[in-house]
Amino acid sequence: MMVKRVSVGIREFDKLVGGGFPEFSMVVLSGNPGAGKTILSSRFIYEGVNTYGENGVYVCLAESIEKFLSTMKEFGMDFEPSIQRKKVEILDFSLLGDIDVQLALNRILDAITSINAKRVVLDSVTALFMGLKTEAEKRHTLRLIYKLIKRTGCTTIVVVDEPFNSDHSWYGEDFIADGVVSMRTTFEDGVLRRKLRIVKMRGTNHTLRTHSYIITLAGVKILG
Ligand SMILES: Nc1ncnc2c1ncn2[C@@H]1O[C@H](COP(=O)(O)OP(=O)(O)O)[C@@H](O)[C@H]1O
Numbered sequence: 001m002m003v004k005r006v007s008v009g010i011r012e013f014d015k016l017v018g019g020g021f022p023e024f025s026m027v028v029l030s031g032n033p034g035a036g037k038t039i040l041s042s043r044f045i046y047e048g049v050n051t052y053g054e055n056g057v058y059v060c061l062a063e064s065i066e067k068f069l070s071t072m073k074e075f076g077m078d079f080e081p082s083i084q085r086k087k088v089e090i091l092d093f094s095l096l097g098d099i100d101v102q103l104a105l106n107r108i109l110d111a112i113t114s115i116n117a118k119r120v121v122l123d124s125v126t127a128l129f130m131g132l133k134t135e136a137e138k139r140h141t142l143r144l145i146y147k148l149i150k151r152t153g154c155t156t157i158v159v160v161d162e163p164f165n166s167d168h169s170w171y172g173e174d175f176i177a178d179g180v181v182s183m184r185t186t187f188e189d190g191v192l193r194r195k196l197r198i199v200k201m202r203g204t205n206h207t208l209r210t211h212s213y214i215i216t217l218a219g220v221k222i223l224g
Pocket residue numbers: 031032033034035036037038039040215216217
């Protein structure tokens with residue numbers, strides 16, 4: 001049976017992954033600061049509710065809800081009407097120090113159930129896992145998140161923050177996730193360039209190429 005595709009909300013991006021993310025999948029979106037992870041993930045939630053009628057939960061772990069809302073408004077994504085109509089819920093864990101992952105997870109699951117969400121973004125798990133000591137703990141926690149969210153029937157983007165110029169911050173999530181999308185910024189001759197790769201996407205004949213993209217006020221735009 002053909003798996004249903006969940007549009008990311010950017011037509012050119014959807015084409016790279018066979019029409020969208022496979023429904024119910026958990027996709028790791030990994031990239032360095034300023035790569036556009038938050039802008040892309042917001043689009044996923046915004047178009048989800050406004051174009052596809054699918055409710056969404058956005059979990060802010062690195063920046064506050066106020067900052068998030070005002071930045072995304074600049075990009076033409078006003079979440080407030082959808083929040084009022086209980087189609088979108090934004091959770092803010094940004095002010096907590098070491099986050100109690102179990103508690104956070106319960107709140108996330110409650111939010112998903114209460115608005116009957118079909119899409120979730122965790123931005124970022126790197127922030128969520130700040131208090132966890134070992135790789136084993138992180139891996140175990142991600143498995144738990146995966147299992148619990150999967151049960152709710154959501155399609156999920158899990159953002160991973162990579163330090164600039166690093167090869168990768170942490171490999172643990174890649175093996176658990178159904179998909180891995182990499183967004184990177186590099187400097188070529190002193191000019192910032194943005195590159196997107198689909199590293200992995202289960203059940204999908206995805207692009208094998210590296211794609212350049214830019215960010216404008218219209219959001220992430222794939223160049224080719
Ligand atoms: N008005 C704009 N026009 C073009 N690019 C912008 C604009 N506003 C922000 N950006 C780019 O978007 C980046 C922030 O994107 P964001 O999704 O927050 O990154 P990440 O979440 O990956 O750290 C900024 O570093 C900047 O390069």
